[in-house]
Amino acid sequence: MTTPLISIALATHNAGSYLKEQMASLQAQTYPNIEIVVSDDASTDGTYEWLCEQALHDSRIRVLPQLVRAGFNRNFARCFQACEGYLISPCDQDDRWSVDKTTKLAAACPPGGIVYCDSRFIDEAGDPFVGRRSRMSSIKRMSDNPPLLALLQGNAISGHAMMFDRDLLDSLSDLPDIAFYDWWIALTASAQGRPLKFLDEPLVDYRRHRGAITSKSSKTTSKVAGLQRALQSSEILAALPGTLRVDVLRQYVGAVQTWFGSWVSPPAFLFFWRHRHSLFWFDAPRVAPGKRAVQFLFGYRLWHLLRPTRYPRVELGETAVPMARE
Incomplete structure (x- = not known):
């Protein structure tokens, strides 16, 4: 054989x-x-x-x-x-x-x-x-x-x-x-x-x-870019044939969009809190999932106002930093 x-x-x-x-x-x-x-x-x-x-x-x-x-x-x-x-x-x-x-x-x-x-x-x-x-x-x-x-x-x-x-x-x-x-x-x-x-x-x-190492962006900027990529990826996945749990993907899209566009974002916080053990699964046990979820109670517009250098103005349709990897 x-x-x-x-x-x-x-x-x-x-x-x-x-x-x-x-x-x-x-x-x-x-x-x-x-x-x-x-x-x-x-x-x-x-x-x-x-x-x-x-x-x-x-x-x-x-x-x-x-x-x-x-x-x-x-x-x-x-x-x-x-x-x-x-x-x-x-x-x-x-x-x-x-x-x-x-x-x-x-x-x-x-x-x-x-x-x-x-x-x-x-x-x-x-x-x-x-x-x-x-x-x-x-x-x-x-x-x-x-x-x-x-x-x-x-x-x-x-x-x-x-x-x-x-x-x-x-x-x-x-x-x-x-x-x-x-x-x-x-x-x-x-x-x-x-x-x-x-x-x-x-x-x-x-x-x-x-x-x-080809990307030298700040830790905060990379985190923001990661959320933008996850947002766009969720939208693509939800539209693909064969995708399961489309409802959860769409809820994720809504939560992240709300966070980026808000001063204070209770809906985003509730979604991230409800799914904290899944969303921050890779972090555990280094960072408490609940602590990560609480960060989403304060919207990105507020973070941008308080710390504009670390939280620059972003457009949801674009990534904050270009993807680069060799």
């Missing part, structure tokens, strides 16, 4: 020196039937040429023709569409995978859904972080089936740790520019009632380095 094909979707752009180590870890995967599909986003540092050379020596590597600069999301979307496996595993260019990552995720992936694992943090030299914040699970709450409202507010299902059933691609709308692809895939799967499985094991060395 033939082992089913699994696709590793590697998106690159000016990958630099880290790509060789990552590619070696992909080629060493113990799962016996993989393809490594590579979409390069107009690299100018020799990344594309190096990848083409590797493909000459390993038939599992398939490099897509290089096109004009598309950006982070569209590069991954293009890569996903070219994958031929029944399961797809997104891959960043600067990490390092455990050799049994594909095998373990494939065994745990629920039909029609997503599985994701924990990650270890490593520095630029590849050395692991030490201490209490050495894993992704030490800063983000992870479990099976996070609440839908929690996924609107945040995400712990990172693309580098994810594997999903190809069937999910058929139900996705075009990846919106307002959302990172991994967040949108997890959010859409949850909205459709698909299973989300957590494998409590670090199978990726997630490299943290200065070159990977």
Whole structure:
């Protein structure tokens, strides 16, 4: 019996020196039937040429023709569409995978859904972080089936740790520019009632380095932009076929719109209080959900009046800061 094909979707752009180590870890995967599909986003540092050379020596590597600069999301979307496996595993260019990552995720992936694992943090030299914040699970709450409202507010299902059933691609709308692809895939799967499985094991060395940080907005501005993205994403999701709990999504839209447009917003507070354990699920137990909900009693217009630098004027139809990620 033939082992089913699994696709590793590697998106690159000016990958630099880290790509060789990552590619070696992909080629060493113990799962016996993989393809490594590579979409390069107009690299100018020799990344594309190096990848083409590797493909000459390993038939599992398939490099897509290089096109004009598309950006982070569209590069991954293009890569996903070219994958031929029944399961797809997104891959960043600067990490390092455990050799049994594909095998373990494939065994745990629920039909029609997503599985994701924990990650270890490593520095630029590849050395692991030490201490209490050495894993992704030490800063983000992870479990099976996070609440839908929690996924609107945040995400712990990172693309580098994810594997999903190809069937999910058929139900996705075009990846919106307002959302990172991994967040949108997890959010859409949850909205459709698909299973989300957590494998409590670090199978990726997630490299943290200065070159990977492209957004330097303030913490407050990022929080505001996140709410705007969640608002727009809720509107898109509520209109998609197959979405469940449309009523809750519409209530969320109404609550956030009320908060942005009010001096004082009791309706927004009531919604956030009623759903506080779901909305702030990723924060628990670091921040009391009730304390977070109370912040929404005071509307954004009041915050803007009192602290205009930290709470700038915003338009609901636009994100407060541009999405940027490499």
